[in-house]
Amino acid sequence: MSTDEPYTVELTPHVHAYVQPDGGWCLNNAGFVSDGHSTLLVDTAATERRTLALREALLATGAPLPRLVVNTHHHGDHTYGNGVFQPEAVVVGHDSCRHELLAAGRQLHLLWPETDFGDIRITAPTVTYSDRMTVHVGDVEVRLVHPGPVAHTTGDTVVHLPRQGVVFTGDLIFQGGTPFVPMGSLSGSLRALDVLRALGAETVVPGHGPVTDPSAYDATERYLRFVADVAEAGRAKGLTPLETAQATDLGDFAELRESERLVANLHRAYAELEGLPEGSPLDAATVFADMAAMNGGVPVACHA
Numbered sequence: 001m002s003t004d005e006p007y008t009v010e011l012t013p014h015v016h017a018y019v020q021p022d023g024g025w026c027l028n029n030a031g032f033v034s035d036g037h038s039t040l041l042v043d044t045a046a047t048e049r050r051t052l053a054l055r056e057a058l059l060a061t062g063a064p065l066p067r068l069v070v071n072t073h074h075h076g077d078h079t080y081g082n083g084v085f086q087p088e089a090v091v092v093g094h095d096s097c098r099h100e101l102l103a104a105g106r107q108l109h110l111l112w113p114e115t116d117f118g119d120i121r122i123t124a125p126t127v128t129y130s131d132r133m134t135v136h137v138g139d140v141e142v143r144l145v146h147p148g149p150v151a152h153t154t155g156d157t158v159v160h161l162p163r164q165g166v167v168f169t170g171d172l173i174f175q176g177g178t179p180f181v182p183m184g185s186l187s188g189s190l191r192a193l194d195v196l197r198a199l200g201a202e203t204v205v206p207g208h209g210p211v212t213d214p215s216a217y218d219a220t221e222r223y224l225r226f227v228a229d230v231a232e233a234g235r236a237k238g239l240t241p242l243e244t245a246q247a248t249d250l251g252d253f254a255e256l257r258e259s260e261r262l263v264a265n266l267h268r269a270y271a272e273l274e275g276l277p278e279g280s281p282l283d284a285a286t287v288f289a290d291m292a293a294m295n296g297g298v299p300v301a302c303h304a
Contacts, residue, residue, distance in 0.1 A: 006050070008057050009211055011203050012164045014140055016061060018054055020045070023177050023208035024257050026108070026115075026304035028077040030054055031168050031205055033161065034063035035138025041066035041089070042159050042168045042205075044081025046108060046304040048118025051081025068092055068135065070144060071125060072170025072207065073153045074101035075183075076108035077304070082123035092133075093125035094146050096155030101125070111288065112302035140164065145199070147172065150185040150279035151192035152207075160199050167201035173216050175209030178253070178261040179223055182268045182287050185278035190224055193217045223253055227262065231269030241266035242290045260294035263287075 009017045014035055020027040026046040033040045039058070045051040059065070071079050071093040079101055082091050093101075101124045109117060133144040145158040152171040159168035171180065172192050181189050196204075196217055204212045234244025245263035253259070264287045271280060292299045 006053060006057065008061065010061075011166050011205070011211070014138070015161060015164055015166055016058075017168075017205045017211050018057055019210060020050070021210075022257065023175065023206075023210070024303045025300060026077045026112075026302040028171075028208055029168075029205060030078075031159075032058050032063060032066065033137045033140050033142060034058075034061070035140065036062060037064065038137055039063045039066040040068040040070060040135065040137045040142055041085065042070050043072055043078040043170070044069065044084065046077035046080050046302070047116065048081065048084065048120060049116075050304060051084045054081065055084060065089070070157060070159055071097055071101070072159065072168065073097055073156045074104055075153070075171070076104070076106075078170070078207070079123070080108065080117060080120045083121035086123060090127055091123055091125045092127045092129075092135075092144070094148075094155040094157050095128045095130050096148075096153070097157065098125045098128050098155070100153060100155050108302065111300075115302045115304060117304070145195065147192035147195040148188070150188040152181060152184045152189060154184065154279045156184075156192070158196065158199070160201060162199075164203075165201050166203045166205065167196065167199055168205045169196060169207060171207035172196065173204065173206035173209075173212075173220055174256075175204075175206040175212045175216055177208050177257040178259055178265075179220055180258075180261050180264065181224070182264040182282050183279075184268070186224060186228060186265065186269050186272055188278050190221060193221050223256070226253060227265045227269055230262075231266050231273060234266065235270055235273055241270050242293055245290070245294060258300075260291040260300065263290040263294050
């Protein structure tokens with residue numbers, strides 16, 4: 001198998017993760033829970049082609065097609081494939097996930113117009129919750145937890161399987177990749193890590209990157225606190241987020257994928273230092289232009 005091909009990992013009986021290497025832009029993870037009679041799918045993928053591959057990988061384990069699709073948040077790499085599983089499946093998400101998904105529409109098409117996303121039908125959750133929700137797949141209890149009010153986005157869902165000791169974090173965790181908080185909150189993302197820790201799961205399926213363990217929480221916290229310190233120092237000097245990012249030595253964090261996300265995260269950190277409410281919309285065009293500047297003028301690339 002090529003190292004860049006998606007693969008399925010059996011985490012426990014009835015529980016699988018679906019990993020898309022290397023976890024870069026648009027290469028998200030998914031997962032599914034099935035007792036052989038019913039299936040719950042956690043997230044889809046950024047393109048029709050990749051979602052169909054996920055569908056085939058699920059069926060290859062003997063699981064039936066999902067009756068429930070849970071979205072960990074609204075971003076297109078996790079939701080664009082929702083329509084592939086309809087009309088059989090009901091899409092579930094946080095109240096704000098539904099609102100944000102409908103407002104965002106074909107967001108990835110706008111960011112990466114050259115990408116072949118295939119037949120994408122924007123399909124928002126039709127069943128929503130506000131704080132916590134529990135569903136059952138056979139004997140498997142699946143808890144949906146909103147770590148909010150704002151973290152990666154305003155509509156995040158953590159999928160926790162307490163008896164199996166498994167948690168699907170969505171994009172609260174990027175294993176091997178740079179965290180990304182401009183559409184949410186730096187402070188809220190730090191608080192969400194405490195929510196994850198309190199769950200006590202030993203197996204952690206991140207939104208991007210390989211399956212890991214709770215050490216990912218500490219690694220993410222170190223990076224986010226680094227961003228907070230860099231933002232405070234840069235703003236005190238009167239520097240823009242881009243100027244601050246360009247002058248920053250990433251040190252050990254330079255090994256993370258998508259290091260250009262630093263400037264996007266600084267935009268969010270600056271906004272919070274200026275007293276704007278967590279989750280307040282930023283100018284996406286400016287954020288992505290600054291990330292391109294960090295790449296030497298080369299736009300951020302979608303790998304889907």
